[in-house]
Amino acid sequence: MASEIKQGTLELVNHLPILQVITPMLLAPLLVVLNNKTLSWLLSFLGTLACLFISFLLIQAVSDGSIITYYLGGWVPPIGIEYRIDAANAILLFLISIISVIVLIFSYTSLHAEIPEEKHTLFYSCFLLCLTGLLGVVATADIFNVFVFLEISSLSTYVLVAQGAYLDRRALSASFNYLIMGTIGATFFVIGIGYIYMATGSLNMIDIAERVSQLGDNKTIQAGFAFIVVGMGLKLAMVPLHVWLPNAYTFAPTVVTCFLAATATKVALYVLIRFVFSVFNYEDSFVNELFFLLLMPLAVIAMIAASVIAIFKQNLKKLLAYSSLAQIGYMLLGLSLMSQKGLASSLVHMVNHGFTKAALFMSLGAFVLNTKNVYIKSLRGLGKSMPFTSAAFVIGGLSLIGVPGTAGFISKWLLLEAALETGYWLVAIFIIASSLFAVIYIWKIIEVLYFSESSDSYNEVSVLTLLPISILALFCIFLGINTSFTVDVANMATEILFK
């Protein structure tokens, strides 16, 4: 410290971890000050592009297993806040950044149909704050900082979900439900942090991990862990705590639904993973047993029950929301297997499902732009009149089912392998059963799209709307063929997490 006082020694490259987080944070208030609709879109788009570039540099820097640390304000941890980028969070930073870029391209055309123009600036500002929160949660290595960023992202998410009220007033109650549940979750989480701080006297993850291992069997730590699991369970929509999710996804504007479905729940799951492996000791019996006795059955219930419910839903957004719940079950299952392969499958599925679900929600959004209706009957014959959007939807659907050659196949295969490797045959059967249910509800939509006659004819959506949809669909295929990006980074991440 003392040697650096005279002049700064850091190059711009050293600042990448913080630039990742503050780029959208700086832009959000700037948009409000400038208050220009077109300019706000342009600035948010450029900002998210910058985020994408930064996350790309970061993922390149850490893909060899190295770790980048950054001390905020120059204060050395455990006193100061530390940002710590390794393979596990670099991959999520990349996912969040790229999804935000794609979603913003889509919003340029779709937002006009959903939100009055005078609200656009504030919408983009809120979106950027949400992005800041999600990126911050992932980047930081300070548990209280995790809570702060989680609240930044959650509070802006509530606002974003409520914006659906211009089309359907039920968005307000959905958002309010989410607010209540999310706040309870955040409260549980912060109580958990309080317990940990009480027992260890530290907020830095690495520091806590050392002190926890010295404490041994400590009831305070265990209570803290329980609170954190429940709090994050609420945020990531673990099955008995999921009731906010279907309505929030259904009534939010399409742009918001795409963004949330692809990122928000994954970030909460990432926090859980980070706490299990980097803060607590995953080998401790209370951590292990909690996952084996509680989270694994819940994950299996989510996979089966949510898929069955999805089959009977006529509202397509709700159908996809329930399918999201089932997919969260896969990710949770991968984590609760407590093996390297299981965790890797969980991380890969986060990325793959992010692209898949964003592709599905976005192409559904494009249908809705034309038909103004989210019910399954309205899609009749759209396979002919909107061929490209329908094709993207089919690709997303195949990836959701897990057909070979698509992204979903890779992560489900890894999960199956992990389940068989650890000897859970029954779980493996449930994974396949859940995939079969996915075949039913996706086929139901494809049948309506391609094999029924339509009374009205619609034009294909504009190129600018089609561009982000096709990018996502291409990613669904690309990640199914070239796994070097996802699987290798995830393997590196699990090695770091398991140490």
Next chain:
Amino acid sequence: MKHHLILKVITKFMVGVIVLFGLYVQFHGDYSPGGGFQAGVIIAAAFILYGIVMGLENVQKVMPIWFAQKSAAVGVLLYALTGVFSIFFGFEFLNYYAISPEHPKHGQHYGIILVELGVGITVTFVMIAIYYSFAGRTPRLDDKEW
């Protein structure tokens, strides 16, 4: 509340005192209890008191909605730009030594004042904006209905 003469006179007197106390808390926040958040709440309380007693229209003449919204954003910008300033001079984000490298203690002092000012501005105007959005929703009561 047109006929509450005493309330109105006292309010007019108190608003200035409250704002002054708010500024005191703001600028002594680095050495004594207080700081940006507390000061922001106190200053906002002055405007809210004025709004309650004199009516929403009157306080919005002094403090328009658009001004409250933009100023709240300016406060956040001030905070963030203080951090970015350090980055430009080769220090970590929010490292206040960058502000005065020859006198590190002064740097810390100025840095915390700037950041607290940003917090204070944001909190003041966010509180006012929240008051506006709640107060603007209720149907106006006539004086006779009190």
